[in-house]
Amino acid sequence: MATDVPEQRQTRRGREARQAARLARAVETLPYLTRKLAPVEVIATEGLEQIEHNADTLLEQVGIEIVNYPDAVEIFRLAGAEVEGARVRFPRGMCRALINATAPRVFTQRARNEARSVVIGDPHMVLVPTYGSPFVHDLDHGRRYATIEDFRNFVKLTYTSHTLHHGGGTLCEPVDLPVNKRHFDMVYSHIRWSDRAFMGSVTHPDRARDSVDMARIVFGAETLETEHVIMGLANANSPMSWDFNMLGSAKAYAEANQVMLITPFILGGAMAPVTVAAQATQTLAEALAGMAFCQIVRPGAPVIFGSFASSMSMQTGAPTFGTPEPQLVLFVLAALSRRLGVPFRSGGNFTASKVPDYQAAYESAVSFMATMQAGVNFNLHTAG
Amino acid sequence: MATDVPEQRQTRRGREARQAARLARAVETLPYLTRKLAPVEVIATEGLEQIEHNADTLLEQVGIEIVNYPDAVEIFRLAGAEVEGARVRFPRGMCRALINATAPRVFTQRARNEARSVVIGDPHMVLVPTYGSPFVHDLDHGRRYATIEDFRNFVKLTYTSHTLHHGGGTLCEPVDLPVNKRHFDMVYSHIRWSDRAFMGSVTHPDRARDSVDMARIVFGAETLETEHVIMGLANANSPMSWDFNMLGSAKAYAEANQVMLITPFILGGAMAPVTVAAQATQTLAEALAGMAFCQIVRPGAPVIFGSFASSMSMQTGAPTFGTPEPQLVLFVLAALSRRLGVPFRSGGNFTASKVPDYQAAYESAVSFMATMQAGVNFNLHTAG
Numbered sequence: 162m163a164t165d166v167p168e169q170r171q172t173r174r175g176r177e178a179r180q181a182a183r184l185a186r187a188v189e190t191l192p193y194l195t196r197k198l199a200p201v202e203v204i205a206t207e208g209l210e211q212i213e214h215n216a217d218t219l220l221e222q223v224g225i226e227i228v229n230y231p232d233a234v235e236i237f238r239l240a241g242a243e244v245e246g247a248r249v250r251f252p253r254g255m256c257r258a259l260i261n262a263t264a265p266r267v268f269t270q271r272a273r274n275e276a277r278s279v280v281i282g283d284p285h286m287v288l289v290p291t292y293g294s295p296f297v298h299d300l301d302h303g304r305r306y307a308t309i310e311d312f313r314n315f316v317k318l319t320y321t322s323h324t325l326h327h328g329g330g331t332l333c334e335p336v337d338l339p340v341n342k343r344h345f346d347m348v349y350s351h352i353r354w355s356d357r358a359f360m361g362s363v364t365h366p367d368r369a370r371d372s373v374d375m376a377r378i379v380f381g382a383e384t385l386e387t388e389h390v391i392m393g394l395a396n397a398n399s400p401m402s403w404d405f406n407m408l409g410s411a412k413a414y415a416e417a418n419q420v421m422l423i424t425p426f427i428l429g430g431a432m433a434p435v436t437v438a439a440q441a442t443q444t445l446a447e448a449l450a451g452m453a454f455c456q457i458v459r460p461g462a463p464v465i466f467g468s469f470a471s472s473m474s475m476q477t478g479a480p481t482f483g484t485p486e487p488q489l490v491l492f493v494l495a496a497l498s499r500r501l502g503v504p505f506r507s508g509g510n511f512t513a514s515k516v517p518d519y520q521a522a523y524e525s526a527v528s529f530m531a532t533m534q535a536g537v538n539f540n541l542h543t544a545g
Numbered sequence: 546m547a548t549d550v551p552e553q554r555q556t557r558r559g560r561e562a563r564q565a566a567r568l569a570r571a572v573e574t575l576p577y578l579t580r581k582l583a584p585v586e587v588i589a590t591e592g593l594e595q596i597e598h599n600a601d602t603l604l605e606q607v608g609i610e611i612v613n614y615p616d617a618v619e620i621f622r623l624a625g626a627e628v629e630g631a632r633v634r635f636p637r638g639m640c641r642a643l644i645n646a647t648a649p650r651v652f653t654q655r656a657r658n659e660a661r662s663v664v665i666g667d668p669h670m671v672l673v674p675t676y677g678s679p680f681v682h683d684l685d686h687g688r689r690y691a692t693i694e695d696f697r698n699f700v701k702l703t704y705t706s707h708t709l710h711h712g713g714g715t716l717c718e719p720v721d722l723p724v725n726k727r728h729f730d731m732v733y734s735h736i737r738w739s740d741r742a743f744m745g746s747v748t749h750p751d752r753a754r755d756s757v758d759m760a761r762i763v764f765g766a767e768t769l770e771t772e773h774v775i776m777g778l779a780n781a782n783s784p785m786s787w788d789f790n791m792l793g794s795a796k797a798y799a800e801a802n803q804v805m806l807i808t809p810f811i812l813g814g815a816m817a818p819v820t821v822a823a824q825a826t827q828t829l830a831e832a833l834a835g836m837a838f839c840q841i842v843r844p845g846a847p848v849i850f851g852s853f854a855s856s857m858s859m860q861t862g863a864p865t866f867g868t869p870e871p872q873l874v875l876f877v878l879a880a881l882s883r884r885l886g887v888p889f890r891s892g893g894n895f896t897a898s899k900v901p902d903y904q905a906a907y908e909s910a911v912s913f914m915a916t917m918q919a920g921v922n923f924n925l926h927t928a929g
Contacts, residue, residue, distance in 0.1 A: 522905075526914070530911060534585070
C-alpha cells in the first residue's frame with residue numbers, strides 16, 4: 162500500500178543510488194600505502210653501529226634465557242649457540258647472519274580476497290587495527306570486559322574501513338569464552354566476517370597450530386607451502402628471555418612457512434633501562450634471537466622485526482603511552498631494521514588516556530606521526 | 546593567636562619551602578631551544594631550485610602591486626626594479642641578491658631581562674605565544690571579544706610560562722580600546738608586566754613608529770642603533786601585493802634597525818592556487834619582495850622569512866587550520882629559507898576547532914610536529 166506512494170518510491174531510488182555510490186567508492190580503497198618520502202632519521206650511522214655492536218655483546222655475554230622450553234635450547238645449540246642450562250649465548254654476528262641468509266626483505270601476506278593481499282616490507286606501509294585489549298568502551302555501558310560479539314563487530318568494522326589495510330588479530334580479548342577455545346572463535350570470525358589478511362593465536366603452541374590448521378582448511382594445505390596466509394605475534398619476556406608459549410608458537414608458524422612477528426614489548430624502567438639507547442639495544446638483541454630462531458626452524462619463513470617500546474611512571478609503575486621517548490626508540494629501531502633487511506613493525510595511535518579526550522588525541526597524533534615518518538611497514542594499533 | 550599553633554607554623558614553613566622550590570625551578574628555564582636533529586626534508590634540491598626559479602619568474606613577469614604607497618614604489622625603482630604605475634617588477638635575482646648582501650642569518654632580539662634575550666636563526670627555535678585573536682574563551686563567559694584586561698593576563702601568563710621563550714605581540718586583540726590608541730596599551734603591557742622580548746604594532750606606520758619610540762624610552766635611543774629590541778609582523782596582501790600599512794610599518798621598523806617579520810598569509814584556494822608547490826612559490830615571491838624592501842630601507846636590519854599557509858573549505862570558503870597540506874608547505878618553505886640564509890617563521894599549534902576537543906588536539910599536534918621537525922626558528926602561535 163505504502164509502496165504505491167510516489168514520494169516513497171523516489172526515496173527508495175535515492176537510497177539505492179546512494180548505496181550504489183557507496184559500494185563503488187569502496188572499490189577505490191588502496192590495499193596498502195607506498196611511501197615516497199625518505200624515512201626520518203634521528204641518529205647517525207656510527208650510533209646505529211654502536212647499538213648493533215652492543216646488542217651483539219648482550220647476546221654474547223648475557224645471552225637469552227629460554228623459559229620452560231628445552232627443545233628450543235637444543236635447536237639453538239645445534240645451530241651453533243653456546244648453551245648453559247636454559248641460558249643460550251650467541252657468538253657475535255650469529256643471529257644476524259642467520260636472518261640475512263634466508264629472511265625475506267619483502268613478502269606478501271595473501272588475503273582471501275586477493276585484491277586485499279598486503280605487501281609487507283619497504284617502501285610499503287600496512288595499517289592494522291589495535292590488538293589485545295581486554296576492555297571495550299561504549300556509550301551505553303562505559304568501560305567493560307570485551308566479548309566475542311564485540312570481537313565480531315570489530316572484525317566487521319575493520320572489514321568496512323577505508324583506511325585500514327589488514328584484518329588484524331586479537332581485535333579485543335573475548336573474555337566471555339574460555340581461553341583454551343577462544344582462538345577458534347577468533348580465527349573463525351576473521352574468516353567468516355572479513356576477506357582481509359589476518360593473524361592467529363599465540364597463547365599456546367597448540368593454539369598456534371590450530372590457527373594454522375584453520376588457515377589450511379580455508380586456503381588449502383598446499384597453498385601454505387608457497388604462500389603466507391596467516392601471521393602470529395610473539396612478545397619476548399623482556400629482559401633477555403623467551404618462553405615456551407611465545408617461542409613454541411613462533412615455531413608453529415615458522416614450521417608452516419607462515420609469518421612471525423617478533424616483538425619485544427618493553428616498558429622502559431620495568432623490563433629495560435629507561436634510556437632510549439638501552440631500550441633500542443635490548444630490543445634489537447631480543448628480536449635478533451627470536452627472528453634467528455624462526456630462520457633455523459624454517460629458513461625463508463617470513464619474519465617481521467617488531468618493537469613495542471613504551472615508558473612507565475617511575476613513581477607508580479603505571480605504563481604510559483604516547484610519551485616522547487618511545488618515538489625516539491621507534492625511529493632508531495626502524496633504521497636498525499632497514500640495516501638488518503627485514504620488514505619493521507611498531508607504532509600506532511598510542512595514549513595513556515582512557516577516554517577520547519584532548520590528551521588522547523595529542524599523544525596519538527604525535528605517536529602516529531613518528532610511525533608514518535619512520536616508514537614503519539606493519540602498523541599494529543593504528544585504530545580501535 | 547592562631548599563629549601560635551605549631552601545626553600552622555609548620556604548614557607555613559612547608560609552603561615557603563615549596564615557593565622557594567618553585568622559584569628555583571623557574572631559573573632553569575631555557576631562553577630558547579637549540580636543535581640537534583637535522584631538519585626533516587620533504588623535497589629534493591631540484592624541486593627547491595624549480596620553486597626558486599618560478600618565484601623569480603613571478604616577480605619578473607607578474608610583479609608586486611604596491612597599494613596606496615607611492616613612496617615604496619619609488620624606493621623599489623631607485624634600487625633597480627621596473628615600475629609601471631603601482632606595479633613593481635623585479636629583474637631575476639634582484640631581491641635575493643639584496644637579502645643575501647646584508648640580511649643577517651642569525652641575530653639576537655634583546656629582552657629587558659638579558660637572560661631572556663632570544664637568538665633567532667639556525668639552529669635555534671624560539672617558541673612564541675599566539676597572535677591576533679579578537680576572541681577569547683573562558684569557562685565563565687564562553688567565547689567573547691577580548692579586552693585589554695585579557696591582554697594583560699596573557700602577558701602575565703606568558704611571562705610565567707616555562708616553555709615559551711618570547712613575550713609575543715598581539716596576544717589577543719583588545720577590542721575595548723579604540724584602534725588608534727590600542728597599540729600604546731599593548732606595548733606598555735609587554736613592558737610593564739613582563740621582561741621578555743616582545744613585538745610592536747603594525748596596524749599603521751604611525752603606530753609602528755610609536756611602538757619603536759616606546760622601545761627607545763625603555764632601552765635608550767642609542768641602544769636601538771646597535772641592538773634589536775622590538776619586532777613587527779607584516780602580512781602581504783596576497784596574491785602578489787603589499788599595501789601602505791604593512792610596508793609602511795616595515796619601513797618604520799627597518800629604519801630604526803629593528804626586526805621585521807615578513808609573512809605572506811595565504812589560504813590556499815583564496816589568495817593562492819591550492820597546490821603545495823604553488824603556495825610555496827607565491828609565498829617565496831611575496832616574502833622576497835618584502836624582505837628586499839627592508840634591506841633597501843636599511844641594509845642589515847634583521848628580517849625573518851615568514852609563512853602562514855593554510856587551507857580553506859572550497860565549499861564554504863571557511864578557513865581550515867591543521868590540515869596536512871600546510872605542513873608540506875611549511876617543510877618546503879623552511880628548506881627554501883635555509884637556502885636563502887635568513888631565519889624562518891611558521892607553524893604553531895593550529896586547528897579549525899573552536900574548543901579544546903579531540904580534533905583540536907590532533908590537528909595541533911600534527912601541525913606542531915611539522916613545526917619542530919622543519920626546524921622553524923621563530924614559532925608564533927605555539928600556545929594560547
